[in-house]
Amino acid sequence: MNWFTKTFSSTIGRKLVMSITGLFLCSFLVVHLIGNLQLFKDDGGLAFNVYSEFMGHNPIIRTMEIVLVLGFLFHIYDAFVLTRRNQSARPIGYANSHPEENSNWSSRNMGLLGTVILVFLIIHLYNFFWRARFGELSIDAGGNPDLYIVVKESFGLWWYVAIYVIAMIALAYHLIHGFQSAFQTLGLTHKKYTPFIKSFGYAFSVLVCLGFAAMPLYFFFFE
Incomplete structure (x- = not known):
């Protein structure tokens, strides 16, 4: 296993892990978005609560949650390690360099964008995931825990809405660079x-x- 450890602890290996986990997380975003679109149904949240209950108790989904968490952790850890390596390789900034001429803004600020997304993710998980799994929720007309009420309450707070929108802007910039970069790293060019x-x-x-x-x-x- 020594070759395996050396390969995936190298810069190239970590970039490969970053690319694979990044594309996997992109697929999660699509699934998560499709499910959350149930919020727009005019049924008092019944469809969304059915979806939330299914996601919280289906054994296949629960298993995939472990894979998802591992994907996040590997992605975040490798991003941190690669950033530190890049900084160590250039301990002193170039006085006359013009990085904006050779790269776009998002590629130069992936660390900042990732940090904004991580902070939002912690807040978001506590507000929804933690309360859905470990909090005491009322029961809706369909007999499911009423997570829809939590959504309405949260999205009625201007500061939470602001954090959410800012995080989505950061995520968009993060994905714009990361999506193309992942394919390039995997050699799919x-x-x-x-x-x-x-x-x-x-x-x-x-x-x-x-x-x-x-x-x-x-x-x-509007609500």
């Missing part, structure tokens, strides 16, 4: 297909994050 991957990644990043940001804005302004 081609002069014919790379422009499509870049365009698809941009559209994916913007649309997914707009979908998530629309939820708190809808509840705050």
Whole structure:
């Protein structure tokens, strides 16, 4: 196992792990967004509560939660290690360098964007996941725990809505760079297909994050 440890602790190995876990987390975002779209149904939250109850007790979903958590942890840890290595390689900044000429803003600030997303994730998990699993929720007309009420209460707070929207903006920028970078790291580049991957990644990043940001804005302004 020595070769395995050396490979995946190297810079290239960690970038591979970052790419694989990043693309896996992108698939989670799609599934999560589709489920959360139940919030827009005009049924008092019944459909959303059914979805939440299913996600909380289905054994397959519960198993995938472990995979998801591991994916997050590997992604965050490798991002931290790679950032530290890059900083160590350049302990003194170049006085006359112009990084903006060779890279876009999101690629130069992935650490900052990731930190904003991580802080939001901690708040979000406590507010919804923790309360859904370990809190005492009322029961809706369908006999399911009423997580919809928690959503309405949370999205009625201006500061929480602001944090949510800012985090989605940060996530969009993070994904715009990360999506294309993941394919490049995995060697899936081609002069014919790379422009499509870049365009698809941009559209994916913007649309997914707009979908998530629309939820708190809808509840705050219209509910």
